[in-house]
Amino acid sequence: MSERYRDRKDIPNSVLADRLDALSDAVTKGREAVAREFTMRVPAENDRDADLVLSEAADRIRRVGLAAERENTLMAAIEYALPVLKEAAKESAGAEQVCFVLSDAVDQYRKQLEHNEGEP
Numbered sequence: 001m002s003e004r005y006r007d008r009k010d011i012p013n014s015v016l017a018d019r020l021d022a023l024s025d026a027v028t029k030g031r032e033a034v035a036r037e038f039t040m041r042v043p044a045e046n047d048r049d050a051d052l053v054l055s056e057a058a059d060r061i062r063r064v065g066l067a068a069e070r071e072n073t074l075m076a077a078i079e080y081a082l083p084v085l086k087e088a089a090k091e092s093a094g095a096e097q098v099c100f101v102l103s104d105a106v107d108q109y110r111k112q113l114e115h116n117e118g119e120p
Helices: 013-029 031-037 050-090 095-117
Strands: none
Touching: 013 031, 013 050, 050 095
16 A cells, blocks of 8 residues: 555656556556556555546646746747847947836746736
8 A cells, every 4th residue: 555645646656657658558458457546545555546546647738838838938028038138238239228128028927927826
């Protein structure tokens, strides 16, 4: 009986991946293997019970996707701001103009984040 992880979020990705491999393998081996591996125990075992493992894996995939979207949005804001900042530096622009450009880029980033958070 596995009781090492009281919270599903504490399960290392490698442990979760190994369990997903075992569940996948069971599907290919037939009904007995599926019946053996796709069980729910009492008390629940966060790193073994198929429903909990699959749910946690799905949650992590969603979080990784959202983090990637946020990173892409941030990179787009930086890519927008850098050429403008370089041009401002060439023209010996004051700190006020540089701050305005940075503020605009950050505002665009925040708006994109708000838009993404509203999506399912």
